[in-house]
Amino acid sequence: MREDYQRVYAEVNLDAIRSNMDNMKANIAPETRMIAVIKTDGYGHGAIPIATELENLDYLFGFAVATAEEAFILRHAGIEKPILILGYTFPYSYERLIEEEVRMAVFREDTLQELSEAVARLAKKGIFKKAKVHIKVDTGMSRIGVRPDAEGLDFLRRAYRTDGIEVEGIFTHFARADESDKSAANKQLDLFKSFVNQIMEQTGIAIPVVHCSNSAGIIEMPDANMDVVRAGITLYGLWPSSQVRKDIVRLCPVLSLYSHIVYIKEIEEGTEVSYGGTYKADGVRRVATIPVGYGDGYPRGLSGKGFILIHGKKAPILGRICMDQFMVDVTDIPEAAMGDRVTLIGSEGQHRITMELLGELSGRFNYELACNIGKRVPRVYTKGGKILSTKDYYQDF
Numbered sequence: 001m002r003e004d005y006q007r008v009y010a011e012v013n014l015d016a017i018r019s020n021m022d023n024m025k026a027n028i029a030p031e032t033r034m035i036a037v038i039k040t041d042g043y044g045h046g047a048i049p050i051a052t053e054l055e056n057l058d059y060l061f062g063f064a065v066a067t068a069e070e071a072f073i074l075r076h077a078g079i080e081k082p083i084l085i086l087g088y089t090f091p092y093s094y095e096r097l098i099e100e101e102v103r104m105a106v107f108r109e110d111t112l113q114e115l116s117e118a119v120a121r122l123a124k125k126g127i128f129k130k131a132k133v134h135i136k137v138d139t140g141m142s143r144i145g146v147r148p149d150a151e152g153l154d155f156l157r158r159a160y161r162t163d164g165i166e167v168e169g170i171f172t173h174f175a176r177a178d179e180s181d182k183s184a185a186n187k188q189l190d191l192f193k194s195f196v197n198q199i200m201e202q203t204g205i206a207i208p209v210v211h212c213s214n215s216a217g218i219i220e221m222p223d224a225n226m227d228v229v230r231a232g233i234t235l236y237g238l239w240p241s242s243q244v245r246k247d248i249v250r251l252c253p254v255l256s257l258y259s260h261i262v263y264i265k266e267i268e269e270g271t272e273v274s275y276g277g278t279y280k281a282d283g284v285r286r287v288a289t290i291p292v293g294y295g296d297g298y299p300r301g302l303s304g305k306g307f308i309l310i311h312g313k314k315a316p317i318l319g320r321i322c323m324d325q326f327m328v329d330v331t332d333i334p335e336a337a338m339g340d341r342v343t344l345i346g347s348e349g350q351h352r353i354t355m356e357l358l359g360e361l362s363g364r365f366n367y368e369l370a371c372n373i374g375k376r377v378p379r380v381y382t383k384g385g386k387i388l389s390t391k392d393y394y395q396d397f
């Protein structure tokens with residue numbers, strides 16, 4: 001490994017990304033296409049290399065992100081497939097979004113007017129493009145979206161009547177598809193389906209791209225396939241929740257986190273370790289220092305609870321995780337030496353440390369842990385066992 005990445009690096013396995021996508025695709029209807037959800041920089045894994053890896057898959061409709069800027073960097077990196085912004089977008093970005101053919105979720109009347117004006121301004125500059133939108137329907141999240149009733153129907157009619165707008169899609173989002181009891185999710189699905197039917201019956205409009213499923217839906221709700229499904233957490237080989245069945249779609253974790261031991265010392269019985277002295281040695285102990293901390297997104301909640309892998313063995317965390325360092329017990333790993341590589345997330349020997357396990361131990365959510373792996377951690381992208389590229393926020397500027 002690169003000397004400058006010895007402190008810490010995250011290895012992102014692009015083959016695993018690809019196989020997770022293929023395995024999900026195999027579990028949905030043949031005609032259903034997929035959207036790869038790569039918001040928050042691809043759940044912390046890196047949106048650009050992942051989009052580049054997936055862009056040419058024929059079953060991939062496109063990508064979804066959360067903000068205008070997340071869309072712009074993908075276009076800047078040469079990504080050409082449709083990009084959908086899932087949340088609200090602010091008017092400052094409309095001209096550029098239209099020009100770059102980024103699809104927006106719409107659900108506010110004022111957005112329709114603003115978009116129409118942006119289309120007209122672009123036309124004056126000689127750029128003739130429509131604003132492509134996906135209507136967001138709220139069927140149970142109470143987050144964003146129009147209601148699936150007369151109000152929603154009225155909004156849809158307005159969208160069709162507004163100059164410069166092209167309604168490409170309509171979608172909703174499940175609040176509880178990751179629970180083993182699917183009654184709440186099925187209720188949302190029924191509401192959405194009957195709304196889409198109602199649109200057909202009352203306006204004659206067949207919206208081209210109808211979608212609602214997230215990762216949990218892809219795995220467990222075949223009735224929710226429709227035109228496309230939106231794969232988020234599962235793309236990264238992580239599970240939507242502990243209740244989702246793990247025997248339907250084979251997923252492989254994509255990210256591993258590695259560091260190296262920078263110091264080893266022996267401490268006497270009664271010696272305290274780290275801030276607050278929450279760990280006190282009950283005998284002579286051999287302690288290794290790892291130069292990673294919560295400043296890198298390694299959760300402080302693992303203080304005194306988690307473990308890492310060294311030479312295929314578990315080394316328990318001693319005392320509190322600091323911002324940039326923490327200590328582990330290597331008394332039972334006599335071969336551990338300064339400079340040895342250690343695994344914080346990933347597998348060694350017969351042991352595996354998953355994001356889900358770290359979530360359980362630290363009392364946090366696996367989605368959140370992935371998103372929070374910090375900028376100080378360089379990402380190393382591998383394919384076919386070889387390093388394809390790297391991303392380091394402290395060096396690539």
Ligand SMILES: *Cc1c(COP(=O)(O)O)cnc(C)c1O
Binds near residue numbers: 037231
């Ligand atoms: C984040 C998000 C997804 C992806 O959810 P996962 O549970 O990660 O699959 C899909 N749709 C919308 C609207 C989202 O906000």
